[in-house]
Amino acid sequence: MSDKQARMLDYLSQTSGWITAGELADRLGVTPRSVRSYVTAVKAAAHPLTVIESGTAGYRINRDEFSAFTAEHRARPRDTEADTPQQRLSQLVRRLTEEVDGLDVYELAAENFVSDSTVEADLARVRLLLPDSGLTLVRHGSVVTLTGSETDRRKLLSRMFREESARGMIDLETIQREFTSGQAGADSLSAFKTDLIDLLDGQGYFVNEYGINNVLLHVAIAIDRVSKNLSPAPAVTEPPSELATSLSGLIMTHFDVCLGSGDLAYLAFLLTTRVITPGHDQPAETLIESYVQPAELAAMRAIVDRASQEYLVDLDDDDFIVRLTLHVRNLINRAHDKSYSRNPLTRSIKTSYPLIYELAVYIASELQRAEQIVINDDEIAYIAMHVGAHLEQQVRRVELVTCAIVCPNYYDMHVLLRERIERVLGDDLEVVAVITRSDVAWDSLDADLVLTTIDPQLHSDGVIVIQPFLTQGDVDRIRQHASRVRRMRRRARLKDDLLQFFDESLFSRNFYARDEVAMITALGERMTAKGIIDQSYVDGAIERELMSSTAFTDNLAVPHAMSMSAKQTSIAIVINDAPMDWGDNRVNVVALIAFSAAGRSTFQAVFDQFVEVFADRLEVQRLIKRSVDFASFIDELVHVMDT
Structure with missing residues (x-):
């Protein structure tokens, strides 16, 4: 299977609904015709399994058949799989690491039933793997030899195996x-x-x-x-x-x-x-005495303090700082050794928790400068996991969804029902009223949700009929409604905040740039001309982009600097019909966000909300198609936020 075919399957497997050939073409950077040929090839390779379903709405993965195909593919003996370029490359590297006296090019061609030129092409691909590996491919006549240390040979084998593995944890x-x-x-x-x-x-x-x-x-x-x-x-x-x-x-x-x-x-x-x-199950004081050097703890505390001040979050906790210090010590060792630890959650953390990821980027950038190292996305995601776990522990029961319970009196059944609701749903709901009469003044109930054991006179999304003895189905439906109430409440509050940061003069349709740096520079020049930012902010946004891609979803890139030095918080936005390459993604929407110190209180809400708006693939496609000008963009953005 080719790389493009594998990427197509990977993208389909991450999406629950149908995807058109055009959308897949945009994601892969090819034509719809090429997509159709990829689908045909995959179907042929998987026959008799139907891993991809085709229809008028496009394509979607058949998850049961895809799982069976993946399991069957993994179970095949490796020595029978030398029929694709990637498989030949893997076997060639494996043999080169084992044959001290080298391999003969002509014998390789004969053994693999391929031409001499094919082997030469495979050797050229091997050479592309070797920079910074400590290994060298040496040629004497028809014999090629891999020279270098045993440790470097093993690192190469490990790297190739990990790159061949599907996204996620190694099996x-x-x-x-x-x-x-x-x-x-x-x-x-x-x-x-x-x-x-x-x-x-x-x-x-x-x-x-x-x-x-x-x-x-x-x-x-x-x-x-x-x-x-x-x-x-x-x-x-x-x-x-x-x-x-x-x-x-x-x-x-x-x-x-x-x-x-x-x-x-x-x-x-x-x-x-x-x-x-x-330090498992040991307090911070014991860890400091036994494992942490005072200098490294002080350095970590200084970085965390700056992050707390910059992002207005409370990270001042000894246990958190000590454990982060221990993690960072290992991270620094890995970075110096260039043996980074893979994190299968990187993509989901970046998409689902953009501000937490930004906090991690800030901490990583400070470490990079202090230690003269490079920290990649996977390592940043591990820092984000530390930060996120700490912040999660700080969550308080705020803005609970209010509910009224309607349960006519019968042997204190309403008491049992309320106790059950508060025990199971206490983190989601606050019970503000319990009505034990059957003649209910439905219009007078003042609560976000009404949970009733009798048929209501009032039918709306906020009225949920439940059983007198709460079932798991009732619990699931109540949680879904409570989540929707919180989401709508939050969006209603944030919509005005978000929309005030747009300016028609900073809106562009089908504006393309050569690469990420060129796009940031172009948008930065427009904001600089309006006096919103200066060149240092543009430079900071480019520095931030080079450290870790700001493509937080498959559709959206949000370049920004890590400092809040703008005169006012503002967003310069580009919406393109055809996506452009941005890091490892292809995005249709680029939004350069300038944050001001005066807008710190709304920073988290604006950032998280903006990324969340562009997380729904179908809604974004609608927004892209209908945003023909600034006015229609604002209308569509409001629609997406109200959905």
């Missing part, structure tokens, strides 16, 4: 099939993981489940290469750590393989920097 079964097939204990990688987690828990560590499979990949690669009598990692002279010794015993028990001191030291290093954090 243990796939690792096992690729690297430990045929080894003693090969079916026990999952059991090894279980024992490893028990070991780490017993030693008082927090375990990052999102990162542990990445380390297990390195374990499997080490076992595979040592079992084939390939070069071990360089030995170390230091005495083995307690963790390295424990690892050695576990690996021998499960795989009957004895790893050298260098392998064990490296695997322990990976666990220490990617998976484990000390």
Whole structure:
């Protein structure tokens, strides 16, 4: 399957409804005709399974058949899959890392039943993988050899495997099939993981489940290469750590393989920097005494204080700062080693919690400057998880949805019903009235929701008929209505705030730029001409963009600076029929947001609300098509916000 076909399937699998060929073409940067050919090719590859359904509304994924196809694809033996360029590339790299004396180009062509030119093209692709890898492809006549250290060879194998894996967490079964097939204990990688987690828990560590499979990949690669009598990692002279010794015993028990001191030291290093954090169930004071240096804690506290002041959030908590310091210490080690930890939640965090992600970007930018390192999106998302978990603990029961209960009196049934509602839905609802009569003055009930056990005279979205003995179905419907009330209340309050930041002179239709920097520069010049921002804000927005893409959804990019130095909060917006490349996405809407210090109180609401408005794919497509000018854009924006 080609890269474009895989991307098409990936996009379809993330969408619940139908998608037209035109929309898919926009996402992939190809023509609708190419999309139709991709669909045909995928259907042929998956036959007799129907992984893609076609109809007048376009295409959609058949989730059951797609799951079966994916499972079948993963289960195929790797050595029977050398018929695509990506598969040939993987096998070629694997063999190059194993053959110390090199490979003959002509023999490779004959073995794989391809032409010499095809092998030459594959070798050219191998060379593209090698910059900054520490490895070099050397050619002597028809023989090509991969030179470099054993550690760098393993890193290349790990990187290629992760890039081939589907988006999300690395699958243990796939690792096992690729690297430990045929080894003693090969079916026990999952059991090894279980024992490893028990070991780490017993030693008082927090375990990052999102990162542990990445380390297990390195374990499997080490076992595979040592079992084939390939070069071990360089030995170390230091005495083995307690963790390295424990690892050695576990690996021998499960795989009957004895790893050298260098392998064990490296695997322990990976666990220490990617998976484990000390101090499970220990208070901040104990962690400071045992694990945290005063200087690193002070530096982290200074960064958190600046973030708190800049974004008007309360991050002043010793436990949060100490645990973030421990995480950041490992992050810095990974960044220096350029062995970043993959985060399968990066996309969802960025889309669903844009302000929390921005806070993480700010903290990461401060760390980059202080430590002279580069922090990627996955690592930023891990910082966001720390920040989000802390802020979630601060949430108070505010702005509860009010409700009135109508339950005619019968043996105190209304009392039992109220107790049940408050016990199950207390975080969503505040009961403001209980009516125990059957003759109800429905029009006089002053509450967001009315929960009634009798047929109401008043039929509206806010009146919900429930059973006297609350069922799970009742609970689910009440929660849905309460969520809708909160959303509508919030949107009603924010609509005026958001709309006041638009100006007709800062609206553009079908305005294109060469790339992200050119677009930010062009929009920044317009805002500068109106005296809203200065060049330093534009430079700050470009710096922020280069650090992590501001394409928060598949349709929207929101470039901005991390400082609030604008004269007033304002939005310059571009709406294009055809999407442009923006980071790894293709977006139709670009909104350069200038934030002012005076507008700090509305910053979070404006930012989150704006991203939320553009999260619904169908609504955004409607907005793009109907926003022919500024007036129609405002009308459509109001419509989307009121939906």
